[in-house]
Amino acid sequence: MAKVVVIYSGGMDSFTVLHRAIRDGHDVYALSFDYGQRHVKELTVAAEVTRGLNIPHKIVDITAINELISNSSLTSTSTAIPEGHYEEASMQSTVVPNRNMILLSLAIGYAVSIGAEAVYYGAHSGDHAIYPDCRPEFVQRMNDVSRIANYEPIEIAVPYLTNDKAEILRDGLAMGLDYKNTWTCYNGRDKACGKCGACVERLEAFAANNTVDPLAYE
Known part of the structure; x- marks a missing residue:
C-alpha cells in the first residue's frame, strides 16, 4: 500500500480526489492549508470529513504569506468576491499569486x-x-522539479487534470460520495451564495449530472 499526501481543501474537487486515492488503495495523509482564505469554513468541513474517515489530517497555518501576496479577493476583505462564471475576466481577482506552487512545495x-x-x-x-x-504545463514542470528536488522523487498526481467539474462530480457520484460534506462558495457565510464563480460552476456540474446539490443556498 503506497503512502500518499492529498492536498485537501474541503472543496468538492479535493473531496473527490481524497476518496479516489482511498479507493485506489493508498495509505492517505490529508493536508490542508489556512492561507487566510475568506472561505475558511472549508477547513472545518475538511476536518469533519477526515475524522469520519479516520485518516491523518494536518491543517497548516500559512497566513503569514499574506504579508507578501495580499491582492486576491479570496484573502482580502477590502475586495468584493466577483460574481459570474470563471470565464469572465472579473474572476482573475480570485487568483492568489503562486498559491499552488507554495502549497505543492x-x-x-x-x-x-x-x-x-x-x-x-x-x-x-x-x-x-x-x-x-x-x-497542464504548470503541473508537468512542477512534477519534473518534484522528482529532482529531493533524494526521494515525489510524483505530483492530478487525476482530474483534463476533466471538468461535471466529470469529477460524475466520478464521485459513482463512488457513492455525499457532497453535502464539502464547501465550495468563496464567501464563507452560513449558506453558499450561489453567485460567485465557484458556486456557479458547482451548480452547473450538478445540473449536468441531473442531480440536486445538497448544500443550502442563500
Missing part, C-alpha cells in the same frame, strides 16, 4: 518526511482559463 516536503510516494491535488480543466497554476 510544502506538501512535497511533508511527503518526503513521512516516506510518501506522491502528492495528489485537484486541479481540473475548468480552472485552466483563470488559474495558471492549474494548467
Whole structure:
C-alpha cells in the first residue's frame, strides 16, 4: 500500500480526489492549508470529513504569506468576491499569486518526511482559463522539479487534470460520495451564495449530472 499526501481543501474537487486515492488503495495523509482564505469554513468541513474517515489530517497555518501576496479577493476583505462564471475576466481577482506552487512545495516536503510516494491535488480543466497554476504545463514542470528536488522523487498526481467539474462530480457520484460534506462558495457565510464563480460552476456540474446539490443556498 503506497503512502500518499492529498492536498485537501474541503472543496468538492479535493473531496473527490481524497476518496479516489482511498479507493485506489493508498495509505492517505490529508493536508490542508489556512492561507487566510475568506472561505475558511472549508477547513472545518475538511476536518469533519477526515475524522469520519479516520485518516491523518494536518491543517497548516500559512497566513503569514499574506504579508507578501495580499491582492486576491479570496484573502482580502477590502475586495468584493466577483460574481459570474470563471470565464469572465472579473474572476482573475480570485487568483492568489503562486498559491499552488507554495502549497505543492510544502506538501512535497511533508511527503518526503513521512516516506510518501506522491502528492495528489485537484486541479481540473475548468480552472485552466483563470488559474495558471492549474494548467497542464504548470503541473508537468512542477512534477519534473518534484522528482529532482529531493533524494526521494515525489510524483505530483492530478487525476482530474483534463476533466471538468461535471466529470469529477460524475466520478464521485459513482463512488457513492455525499457532497453535502464539502464547501465550495468563496464567501464563507452560513449558506453558499450561489453567485460567485465557484458556486456557479458547482451548480452547473450538478445540473449536468441531473442531480440536486445538497448544500443550502442563500
